[in-house]
Amino acid sequence: MSAVVRAVRTSPLEAPLHDPFVIANARLDHLRNVAVEVELDDGTVGVGEIAALPPITRETQREAEQAVERVGPTLAGLDPSDAEAVEERLRLALPELAATRAGIEQACWDAAARAAGQPLWRRFGATAHDVITDVTLPMVDPDRAATLATQWRERGFRTLKIKVGRNLHDDLARIGRVVEAHPSAGLVLDANEGWSVQDALTAVRATRRLGGRIALLEQPVPRDDLDALARLNRDAGVMVAADEAVHTEEDVARIASQRIASCINVKLAKSGVAGALRLIAAARREGLATMIGAMVESRIGTGFAAHLAAGLGGFTVVDLDTSLLLAEDPVLGGTVLDGPRWEVTGVDRGHGGGVRR
């Protein structure tokens, strides 16, 4: 008889950031997420994270807390390892709040792993694959971007993700300084929907002329303009990933059949845990590459995703670096990010993390 859910609680998961996190469609100065704790009747507690970053996520911190208060009692008595039952109940109760569902699902998976005495990655696969993340350079001025890039490269990061998409002139200056300082780094250019096709082609050509190596062009154009994304996928000469344009298996099927992108960025906060597993399976069936990313999250959310990536393996890009943006670590214990490497095998039960109070 396996343990069942007894209670669901939240607590704030907050920390200041080193630099304001400025991207094409949002700005964040202080992390204000929500930790979800799912307690089982044997006393085991699992922990998940709700990313609250409107307009990227639908819910604010307060709305996420209220949603958990509402749905928590309806989960009592459920087996946390019955991922389908958990997901179904959450989808019925919170159809619009994907990030909140993802945090509660994470807490259930973590509780099930801890109750079984297993590290979390074991729930997703038989061996632990290496999980090596890129690191993000936010929209800072070119010199600051180059300085940050140097610091990260000295700590072992091989791939730099450059946030672009608000002003092409500034983007080119930032990319140029980073490439000049680090010509051998792999580059992910993430415009968060902020470019036109012409902007993207200009940036790709300019980066190449400088000798920069683009590993991936991420959601360069608006999510609804699938024709524009498909044109870039055909003409840019680099791998193009859909991020904001992919949430469901239907999106994956359309992206594959119409060759809209060659890679999809999977985030738990967009699709939940069970949903992410279905997206990844669908993408791989269709021959698309997969990337795993996160919203701005602490080591609870990104650590969970790292365990999923370790168990499944096969991700072309791992973008699980946002705990590095935080000036204070709000997580007690948990999975360690050592340079660019997630040390998932250093954890005995679940992801091992809790909220520092």
Ligand SMILES: [Mg+2]
């Ligand atoms: Mg993105």
